[in-house]
Structures are given as C-alpha cells and as structure tokens.
Amino acid sequence: MDVDAFVLAHRPAWDRLETLVKRRRKLTGAEVDELVDLYQRVSTHLSMVRSASSDSVLVGRLSGLVASARSAVTGAHAPVWSEFARFWTVSFPVVAYRAWRWWLGAAVASLVVAVLIGSWVAGNPEVQAAVGTPSDVADLVNHDFASYYSENPAGSFALRVWINNSWVAAQCIGYAVVLGLPIPYVLFQNAANAGVVGGLMFDAGKGDVFLGLLTPHGLLELTAVFLAAAVGMRLGWSVVSPGDRPRGQVLAEQGRAVVSVAVGLVVVLLVSGLIEALVTPSPLPTFLRIAIGVAAELAFLSYVVHFGLKADRAGETGDVDDAPDLLPTS
Known part of the structure; x- marks a missing residue:
C-alpha cells in the first residue's frame, strides 16, 4: 500500500472526524449520523494501516482518533446479534x-x-x-x-x-x-x-x-x-x-x-x-x-x-x- 497516497486520499475524512469529536456536545442530528459513519470508516482505515504500514506515528494518530470517536458516541451500540454475526463472518x-x-x-x-x-x-x-x-x-x-x-x-x-x-x-x-x-x-x-x-x-x-x-x-x-x-x-x-x-x-x-x-x-x-x-x-x-x-x-x-x-x-x-x-x- 502506498501510505502517502492513502493518507492524501483519506485525510479529509480524518480531519472531519476530529472536528466532529471536538464539537461532540453541539452536534446536530445529521452531524451525529456523520460522526457514526466516519467512525466506522476510520476504524477500517486503522485496520488497513496496521496490516500494511510500519508508520507508528500514523497508527498512533488513527488509534487515538478512533478511541476518541468511540467515546464520543453513546447509545448506539450494536445489538448482540450484530456482534455475533461479525464474529462468525469476520x-x-x-x-x-x-x-x-x-x-x-x-x-x-x-x-x-x-x-x-x-x-x-x-x-x-x-x-x-x-x-x-x-x-x-x-x-x-x-x-x-x-x-x-x-x-x-x-x-x-x-x-x-x-x-x-x-x-x-x-x-x-x-x-x-x-x-x-x-x-x-x-x-x-x-x-x-x-x-x-x-x-x-x-x-x-x-x-x-x-x-x-x-x-x-x-x-x-x-x-x-x-x-x-x-x-x-x-x-x-x-x-x-x-x-x-x-x-x-x-x-x-x-x-x-x-x-x-x-x-x-x-x-x-x-x-x-x-x-x-x-x-x-x-x-x-x-x-x-x-x-x-x-x-x-x-x-x-x-x-x-x-x-x-x-x-x-x-x-x-x-x-x-x-x-x-x-x-x-x-
């Protein structure tokens, strides 16, 4: 994976997620949905970077961002059946x-x-x-x-x-x-x-x-x-x-x-x-x-x-x- 190209392609999403996390107490309904969507996408980005890159700085930044986004969103945890399905399919x-x-x-x-x-x-x-x-x-x-x-x-x-x-x-x-x-x-x-x-x-x-x-x-x-x-x-x-x-x-x-x-x-x-x-x-x-x-x-x-x-x-x-x-x- 070309790390520089990957960062260039996805940095706007990371920056947007970081902005939404900082404004977590003032988000509109649409922005909450956007926060959830970006959290899921950046979680996938983190998995990809971990498996294909040795850039500890990038991994650290994405790990911190994902952790902050996880704590920012409450009341939207996946049901047990979804976790069960993910275990057996992923x-x-x-x-x-x-x-x-x-x-x-x-x-x-x-x-x-x-x-x-x-x-x-x-x-x-x-x-x-x-x-x-x-x-x-x-x-x-x-x-x-x-x-x-x-x-x-x-x-x-x-x-x-x-x-x-x-x-x-x-x-x-x-x-x-x-x-x-x-x-x-x-x-x-x-x-x-x-x-x-x-x-x-x-x-x-x-x-x-x-x-x-x-x-x-x-x-x-x-x-x-x-x-x-x-x-x-x-x-x-x-x-x-x-x-x-x-x-x-x-x-x-x-x-x-x-x-x-x-x-x-x-x-x-x-x-x-x-x-x-x-x-x-x-x-x-x-x-x-x-x-x-x-x-x-x-x-x-x-x-x-x-x-x-x-x-x-x-x-x-x-x-x-x-x-x-x-x-x-x-």
Missing part, C-alpha cells in the same frame, strides 16, 4: 485465514510424523512388542479400536470427545504464553499416537477399519487442532519477530486473535464430536460415513476461505479493538 474466519501457512505447516508435519511412525511400527515386530504384549495388540486391532466408538451412549460419548478435543486445542492455545515452544511436542505426541495405532492396524490387515473409523470425524477434528496450534505458534513468533511494528502492539493483536480462534473452535470441535459420536459408529456404509466427514471438512475450509479472504481484503485483522461497535447508518 473475526474468526479472518484469523484462521491469515494463519494458513502455520496451519498448513502443522498439518503436513503431523502427517509426515504419523506416516513415518506408522510405517516403522508396521514393519518392526520388536517395536510392536514394546508397544504391548501380543494379546494386548490383538485385542486392540480386533476389538478395542472399533468398540471405542460404540461402547458408550452417543450423548455421553460426544460430550467426552468434545471435552478431550477442546483440551488438546486449549493446550495449543495456552502454550502461546510461553512463545508456543511446547506446541510442536503436543502435535508430535498426537501424531505419534495415531501413527502407532495405525501401524498396528495396517500390519494386522485392518487398515480399512482404521481409516473408515478415523476419517469421518478425524478430518475436522485434526483441522481444529492444527488451527489452534497455528495461532499459538504464530503468537509466539510475533514476540521473536514482530516485523516493523512495535513488539507490544503485534503481541496484543495476535493475543486477541488467539481468543477469537479459541471461541470459534469450541463450536468446530462440538461438530466434530457429534460426528464422532453419531456418524463414526453408525451402521452406514463406510464410503457414506467418510463422505460425511469429507463434506464437513470441505464446508469448514470453504467457510474460512470465503469469509476470511473477504475480510482480509477489507483490511480486517480479527482484532476486537478494531470492530465498529455502532449500528450502520446511511
């Missing part, structure tokens, strides 16, 4: 979209680890003996793995799965406070466990059972875990390499973005848990159960790309401090 998807490189990296690295460990276990009887006795391994591949998904009532099982998955995601997000350093280990543990079980199942000729039971819910579940890991590691990296902007400002923005993802993943993992409890153990044909899981995964990814890309192009960052808290006006 805040959550744009944070997920902007973290796609970290997200994809976590997914690829975990897949590689799981495949390598699975191949190692499947072709090495000594490793299998270290995992468990022959009877333990036989019980796992012939009974325990499949019965895990059907031995409990669907409702209680879904709740347990949801809590467990939420805990894994919460760990990834929580470790952001220590620069995300433990997150790769959490991902490694998760991938290693899947690799060991997968290796045992494939070696016993039960690979179709393994994939048929894991895929329906696992796609969305693991995507959520990878997203949690991505934003956690990204926040940690913002401390190490904040770019041209002040480290404290970048850290605060990334921290608020992590909160958005944490809230959004509660719902995503709930959907995953319901699929695991209701679809995975169902008597539906394997191809249909997998199709449901693939459909849920594609729906989530399409949602993130559609709304996230749109919000990113509009200069949104997912930072709650940038969200207009006023009703739109004409």
Whole structure:
C-alpha cells in the first residue's frame, strides 16, 4: 500500500472526524449520523494501516482518533446479534485465514510424523512388542479400536470427545504464553499416537477399519487442532519477530486473535464430536460415513476461505479493538 497516497486520499475524512469529536456536545442530528459513519470508516482505515504500514506515528494518530470517536458516541451500540454475526463472518474466519501457512505447516508435519511412525511400527515386530504384549495388540486391532466408538451412549460419548478435543486445542492455545515452544511436542505426541495405532492396524490387515473409523470425524477434528496450534505458534513468533511494528502492539493483536480462534473452535470441535459420536459408529456404509466427514471438512475450509479472504481484503485483522461497535447508518 502506498501510505502517502492513502493518507492524501483519506485525510479529509480524518480531519472531519476530529472536528466532529471536538464539537461532540453541539452536534446536530445529521452531524451525529456523520460522526457514526466516519467512525466506522476510520476504524477500517486503522485496520488497513496496521496490516500494511510500519508508520507508528500514523497508527498512533488513527488509534487515538478512533478511541476518541468511540467515546464520543453513546447509545448506539450494536445489538448482540450484530456482534455475533461479525464474529462468525469476520473475526474468526479472518484469523484462521491469515494463519494458513502455520496451519498448513502443522498439518503436513503431523502427517509426515504419523506416516513415518506408522510405517516403522508396521514393519518392526520388536517395536510392536514394546508397544504391548501380543494379546494386548490383538485385542486392540480386533476389538478395542472399533468398540471405542460404540461402547458408550452417543450423548455421553460426544460430550467426552468434545471435552478431550477442546483440551488438546486449549493446550495449543495456552502454550502461546510461553512463545508456543511446547506446541510442536503436543502435535508430535498426537501424531505419534495415531501413527502407532495405525501401524498396528495396517500390519494386522485392518487398515480399512482404521481409516473408515478415523476419517469421518478425524478430518475436522485434526483441522481444529492444527488451527489452534497455528495461532499459538504464530503468537509466539510475533514476540521473536514482530516485523516493523512495535513488539507490544503485534503481541496484543495476535493475543486477541488467539481468543477469537479459541471461541470459534469450541463450536468446530462440538461438530466434530457429534460426528464422532453419531456418524463414526453408525451402521452406514463406510464410503457414506467418510463422505460425511469429507463434506464437513470441505464446508469448514470453504467457510474460512470465503469469509476470511473477504475480510482480509477489507483490511480486517480479527482484532476486537478494531470492530465498529455502532449500528450502520446511511
């Protein structure tokens, strides 16, 4: 973005907003509407400048102006439904979209680890003996793995799965406070466990059972875990390499973005848990159960790309401090 051209194009609006803020107690009805409209526009300008410029003076001026305008206008807060809609169409998807490189990296690295460990276990009887006795391994591949998904009532099982998955995601997000350093280990543990079980199942000729039971819910579940890991590691990296902007400002923005993802993943993992409890153990044909899981995964990814890309192009960052808290006006 050409900062000089941007300032030249929008300075009249900023100056006008500053004038209206100073005259806040003497505004006409039309001027109040103008103040609200300018506040929303300048909030967007601030988001754009923060994401594309290292000019701390300009960011500081716009931040102060937006804060003054917010305090100047009272009694026009957006209703709960509007904030709810903004969260699901802007805040959550744009944070997920902007973290796609970290997200994809976590997914690829975990897949590689799981495949390598699975191949190692499947072709090495000594490793299998270290995992468990022959009877333990036989019980796992012939009974325990499949019965895990059907031995409990669907409702209680879904709740347990949801809590467990939420805990894994919460760990990834929580470790952001220590620069995300433990997150790769959490991902490694998760991938290693899947690799060991997968290796045992494939070696016993039960690979179709393994994939048929894991895929329906696992796609969305693991995507959520990878997203949690991505934003956690990204926040940690913002401390190490904040770019041209002040480290404290970048850290605060990334921290608020992590909160958005944490809230959004509660719902995503709930959907995953319901699929695991209701679809995975169902008597539906394997191809249909997998199709449901693939459909849920594609729906989530399409949602993130559609709304996230749109919000990113509009200069949104997912930072709650940038969200207009006023009703739109004409």
